[in-house]
Amino acid sequence: MNAIRFALVIGTVTATLTTTNAAAYCPQNVGSGETVSVFVGDTMTNGGDCTIEQGGQLLNSGVVENTGNLWDYGMLNNNAGGVLNNSGVLSNYGLLDNVGTYNNNVDDTKMYNTGTLENFGTLNNSPFAELYNSGTLNNYGTLNHADMGAVLDNSGTLNNYSTLNNFGRMHNTGTLENFGALNSSSWNSWLDNSGTLNNNFFGRLINHFDIPSFNSGTLNNSGTLDNDGGLRNTGTLNNIALSRQRA
Structure with a gap:
């Protein structure tokens, strides 16, 4: 059974979230002061609605699959080696920083x-x-x-x-x-x-x-x-x- 990890950081407190599904799922909201990190070798999937609020961060070093609606009002970082696959609608109102590969499929x-x-x-x-x-x-x-x-x-x-x-x-x-x-x-x-x-x-x-x-x-x-x-x-x-x- 594969466990996929991503981290939710609130202030200086870090919690590692684990799921036994084939992928971790984007939380409905990444709030101000929160950071969601996708690690190398892990995949996070959004098939619904996911909002990165102003002051929130999504940091990807693995794979992010978006087949739904992903709204970024904060910061979305696709790090070196990371893959961001958009097969839905991605709307950026904040900062999207791509150092890896971003595929608008x-x-x-x-x-x-x-x-x-x-x-x-x-x-x-x-x-x-x-x-x-x-x-x-x-x-x-x-x-x-x-x-x-x-x-x-x-x-x-x-x-x-x-x-x-x-x-x-x-x-x-x-x-x-x-x-x-x-x-x-x-x-x-x-x-x-x-x-x-x-x-x-x-x-x-x-x-x-x-x-x-x-x-x-x-x-x-x-x-x-x-x-x-x-x-x-x-x-x-x-x-x-x-x-x-x-x-």
């Missing part, structure tokens, strides 16, 4: 970020999954956005400091700051910008294949714009750096 999975999402690990937005950012998304790791009906919609601020691979449809109506590599290099990828896209110094914006990307907002390029595909501009394009266009 296939088929009608939704992630809403109106708080702060920090990605230092790998964030996979899978086919038919939806990721909506109206807060702040900082990517210091790898963000993979799939094709096959996946949605990546930014109406807030998206800062890419590392690698953002766009294999599908990406919409920006907010502010997209690129300091790293933004790749739209798949046969089925395009980038639709009606907000502000700043490709900064040291940034590389790569637009390949023949499906055009669209700019009806403002695109400021002071880095490298590598365009071997189609770029249709009906807005403002300010180029003060290097660009390469296929003849």
